[in-house]
Amino acid sequence: MIGLPPLPAAETEESGAESAPLSFRGRVWRSLRRDPSFWIGAVLVGGVVLAALLAPLLAPHDPNTQFDDGITTLGEPLGHTAKFPLGTDFEGRDLLSRLLYGARLSLTISLLGNGLAVALGVLLGASAGWWRGWAERLIMRATDVMLAFPSLLLALALVGIEGPSLTIIIVVIGMVSWTAVCRVTYGQVLALREREWIDAARATGIGSLRILLRHILPHLTAPIAVYATLGIALTVVFEGSLAYLGLGVPPPTASWGRMIHDAADPNALLYYWLLLFPALALLLTVLGFNFLGDALRDALDPRER
Amino acid sequence: MSRARTIYALASILALLAAAVAFPDRAGAGVPALPTGTITAAFSSDFSTLDPAIGYDPFSWTGEHEIFDTLVGYTNAPGLTGTHLVPDLAAAMPKISFHGRWYTFQLRHDVRFAPPVNRLVTAADVQYSIERALAKSTNGPMFQSGFFSPLSGTAAFWSGKAKHIRGIHVINRFAIQFRLDSPDLAFLDVLTLPFAAVVPREQVARLGKHWADHVIGTGPYMLQTWQHGRQMILVRNPNYFRRGFPIEPRVVIQFGVDPHLQILRAEKSQLDLPGNEVTGTDYLALRRSSFRRQLYPVKDIGVWYIAMNMQMAPFKGNLALRRAFNMAIDKGKLFRLLNGRAILMNGILPPTMPGANQHFTYYKYNPAAARAELAKAGYKPGQLSLPMLYISNPDQDRAADAIQADLANIGVKISLKPVSSDTAYNLVYTPGKSVLTLFHWGQDYPDPSDFVDPILTCTASNNAAFYCNSTVDRLAAQARADTNTARRFATYRRIERIIMGDAPWVPLWDDIFYDFHGSRVTNFYVHPVWPFLYDQYRLKG
Numbered sequence: 001m002i003g004l005p006p007l008p009a010a011e012t013e014e015s016g017a018e019s020a021p022l023s024f025r026g027r028v029w030r031s032l033r034r035d036p037s038f039w040i041g042a043v044l045v046g047g048v049v050l051a052a053l054l055a056p057l058l059a060p061h062d063p064n065t066q067f068d069d070g071i072t073t074l075g076e077p078l079g080h081t082a083k084f085p086l087g088t089d090f091e092g093r094d095l096l097s098r099l100l101y102g103a104r105l106s107l108t109i110s111l112l113g114n115g116l117a118v119a120l121g122v123l124l125g126a127s128a129g130w131w132r133g134w135a136e137r138l139i140m141r142a143t144d145v146m147l148a149f150p151s152l153l154l155a156l157a158l159v160g161i162e163g164p165s166l167t168i169i170i171v172v173i174g175m176v177s178w179t180a181v182c183r184v185t186y187g188q189v190l191a192l193r194e195r196e197w198i199d200a201a202r203a204t205g206i207g208s209l210r211i212l213l214r215h216i217l218p219h220l221t222a223p224i225a226v227y228a229t230l231g232i233a234l235t236v237v238f239e240g241s242l243a244y245l246g247l248g249v250p251p252p253t254a255s256w257g258r259m260i261h262d263a264a265d266p267n268a269l270l271y272y273w274l275l276l277f278p279a280l281a282l283l284l285t286v287l288g289f290n291f292l293g294d295a296l297r298d299a300l301d302p303r304e305r
Numbered sequence: 306m307s308r309a310r311t312i313y314a315l316a317s318i319l320a321l322l323a324a325a326v327a328f329p330d331r332a333g334a335g336v337p338a339l340p341t342g343t344i345t346a347a348f349s350s351d352f353s354t355l356d357p358a359i360g361y362d363p364f365s366w367t368g369e370h371e372i373f374d375t376l377v378g379y380t381n382a383p384g385l386t387g388t389h390l391v392p393d394l395a396a397a398m399p400k401i402s403f404h405g406r407w408y409t410f411q412l413r414h415d416v417r418f419a420p421p422v423n424r425l426v427t428a429a430d431v432q433y434s435i436e437r438a439l440a441k442s443t444n445g446p447m448f449q450s451g452f453f454s455p456l457s458g459t460a461a462f463w464s465g466k467a468k469h470i471r472g473i474h475v476i477n478r479f480a481i482q483f484r485l486d487s488p489d490l491a492f493l494d495v496l497t498l499p500f501a502a503v504v505p506r507e508q509v510a511r512l513g514k515h516w517a518d519h520v521i522g523t524g525p526y527m528l529q530t531w532q533h534g535r536q537m538i539l540v541r542n543p544n545y546f547r548r549g550f551p552i553e554p555r556v557v558i559q560f561g562v563d564p565h566l567q568i569l570r571a572e573k574s575q576l577d578l579p580g581n582e583v584t585g586t587d588y589l590a591l592r593r594s595s596f597r598r599q600l601y602p603v604k605d606i607g608v609w610y611i612a613m614n615m616q617m618a619p620f621k622g623n624l625a626l627r628r629a630f631n632m633a634i635d636k637g638k639l640f641r642l643l644n645g646r647a648i649l650m651n652g653i654l655p656p657t658m659p660g661a662n663q664h665f666t667y668y669k670y671n672p673a674a675a676r677a678e679l680a681k682a683g684y685k686p687g688q689l690s691l692p693m694l695y696i697s698n699p700d701q702d703r704a705a706d707a708i709q710a711d712l713a714n715i716g717v718k719i720s721l722k723p724v725s726s727d728t729a730y731n732l733v734y735t736p737g738k739s740v741l742t743l744f745h746w747g748q749d750y751p752d753p754s755d756f757v758d759p760i761l762t763c764t765a766s767n768n769a770a771f772y773c774n775s776t777v778d779r780l781a782a783q784a785r786a787d788t789n790t791a792r793r794f795a796t797y798r799r800i801e802r803i804i805m806g807d808a809p810w811v812p813l814w815d816d817i818f819y820d821f822h823g824s825r826v827t828n829f830y831v832h833p834v835w836p837f838l839y840d841q842y843r844l845k846g
Contacts (some may be wrong), residue, residue, distance in 0.1 A: 066638070066710050071641055074592075075644035090642070090699075090703060091707065250720065250722075251705070251709075251721050252709060252710070252721075262699070262702070265584075266565035270590055
């Protein structure tokens with residue numbers, strides 16, 4: 001059985017240095033450890049993940065309960081009170097509880113949607129790069145078309161046709177976000193397929209699929225990890241955009257994008273908490289994933305070391 | 306690099322936010338005062354048309370009402386007084402004969418079309434205008450419409466067998482008679498609609514497809530210019546037959562102005578009359594401000610309701626379930642969610658409608674009784690799941706969420722289906738398309754028949770609940786023909802009770818709109834049928 005082949009050229013240069021006995025994983029971890037971006041990102045993302053996981057324990061109320069004492073007699077939302085620490089919305093629902101449950105939705109959608117996009121992108125990019133020929137032409141031209149088409153418009157059309165639901169939104173996000181990963185994968189596979197150790201693998205009679213899975217894909221882990229992390233941030237914003245345009249997950253499910261959508265009003269400053277907190281949650285999550293992605297890219301890119 | 310970019314982006318956002326807070330809108334500074342003698346109004350979108358045979362929306366009607374007249378109209382006053390029928394182009398109210406089937410009008414002898422037509426309006430003009438509005442070739446909404454179908458001979462006219470409508474009979478130059486197949490007192494209200502407005506035949510023929518951009522009528526104003534999507538200018542009609550009107554000689558209507566911006570401009574005296582109603586948060590903000598005295602409440606004549614489709618399961622043949630829904634909705638909560646901009650309703654006739662029982666009640670909010678009715682209907686809690694269609698906007702979103710929560714409280718799971726109004730209208734009145742709908746019906750004219758015939762009879766085309774009860778149909782036909790007003794109103798109240806007994810709807814509320822006006826508009830009011838009467842308003846200074 002042929003083991004994991006040596007790393008591609010750029011990454012192998014340093015492996016020969018006398019003063020660096022650390023393994024690849026060790027070097028990556030050392031780089032991450034020293035990078036403040038990683039720690040900021042880890043704290044932010046960790047916080048959001050914890051909030052999402054522990055939402056039922058942390059949330060003071062059910063996120064969909066409309067409290068009679070949650071609005072004034074004139075139907076105005078409440079600011080901070082002992083019962084509602086971050087205030088309430090126009091329907092008398094507790095904002096903190098909705099934020100915490102909203103984290104669940106945002107993370108679910110972004111992880112699954114982005115996961116689908118990465119899976120699609122890798123599958124199509126690797127297929128195009130490995131088999132070339134008509135598959136390459138078809139897939140890469142389709143990628144060009146997708147890249148040229150405004151993704152939000154396409155997503156709006158798809159959600160509009162099918163009607164908004166959690167599954168549809170995840171599928172739509174996957175369908176409009178795979179192109180970048182596809183291109184990166186395609187480029188990498190094109191380069192890798194010409195290597196000697198791939199020739200050697202072919203010479204031993206191993207099938208194409210096995211070579212792709214066992215010998216090429218492991219080398220794509222680094223760029224895919226970076227794209228996936230940065231992609232999550234984009235997906236969180238994308239879900240927010242869909243919800244903002246009224247095509248997110250249907251009400252009353254708490255979603256940060258919908259909360260921002262509902263609060264976006266010329267008089268938003270009167271009830272600033274409705275806009276401020278979900279926007280802040282979205283901002284910090286996106287920042288967190290971006291910091292993580294940046295740190296990961298720096299750690300995995302030998303030129304940055 | 307990317308880290309630097311992130312920091313730069315964050316800093317920029319913070320700087321923008323700080324600037325927005327520190328330097329609020331100063332757009333008003335340096336803007337010249339509004340011209341005297343000119344009412345400046347604004348709407349978020351353009352009027353779709355000014356052709357009275359075509360326009361069928363409140364915005365177009367606002368413009369058309371200033372330019373055209375009909376044989377009869379409504380008193381120029383707010384509230385219920387504004388729903389009283391009065392003669393307009395007619396010299397007096399019509400003589401009703403032949404068992405309530407013939408309406409004979411004498412026209413005023415002093416009504417002339419605006420320049421450049423300038424000639425007297427005659428009975429032949431009335432006949433021409435109504436036939437034009439109803440003709441297939443006009444391609445307007447009145448072709449085969451139920452509004453005018455009581456007129457004798459409309460079927461033959463619409464099928465092309467007759468050149469004229471037999472029921473419109475020109476007696477002489479200034480007298481015209483309308484003959485109906487059966488008595489219908491609401492026909493006088495139909496004659497107030499802009500579709501019955503009088504237009505000059507020669508001008509329509511001369512301008513052809515450009516007529517709508519150069520309309521000429523008999524109203525207080527005439528159209529000077531109309532730059533589509535930007536601005537319309539109306540000027541006083543020198544031939545207008547009512548002395549002293551319009552009070553102000555000119556109206557400038559701007560289009561494409563966001564409703565919130567309309568309020569801001571009116572606050573800064575850059576606008577006299579915002580044309581769009583005040584939004585919920587603007588209402589709350591204005592109530593807190595020194596401008597609250599310029600807010601004007603308008604009680605709509607309409608109804609928001611939940612229609613339960615009686616041709617579809619689970620509502621078909623299941624009165625207990627429909628009763629359960631009626632008892633499950635906490636309307637008091639809806640009232641607060643709507644910031645009090647509503648009159649809660651328990652029946653089908655808006656309390657603002659002439660003849661309505663303002664204190665009508667049938668079902669009361671009682672979740673325990675609703676659960677019992679649900680069990681009687683054959684459903685255990687959690688067993689029934691239904692989609693509810695509604696047109697998405699901030700008020701309806703909140704109401705739909707509250708309805709969903711109330712029904713969840715009795716064990717019915719509702720999935721909300723917010724849609725655009727086009728989608729909703731395509732689905733709601735089509736059999737088998739929407740089982741549960743949060744919907745609205747607004748008046749065409751202020752008569753109870755408009756809240757029964759077109760929406761709750763077996764042949765009604767706008768029957769969202771697909772409700773059909775032969776007793777209701779029989780009583781509605783009887784009420785339509787009854788010339789005794791008190792008895793007629795009593796019949797409609799009886800119909801209301803029968804319908805609520807069958808429970809095809811959960812009646813919810815009637816809107817209270819708020820309009821805002823600039824400080825120099827002195828005698829501002831909003832008419833219950835024609836929102837704005839520019840010819841009646843006076844400007845200070």
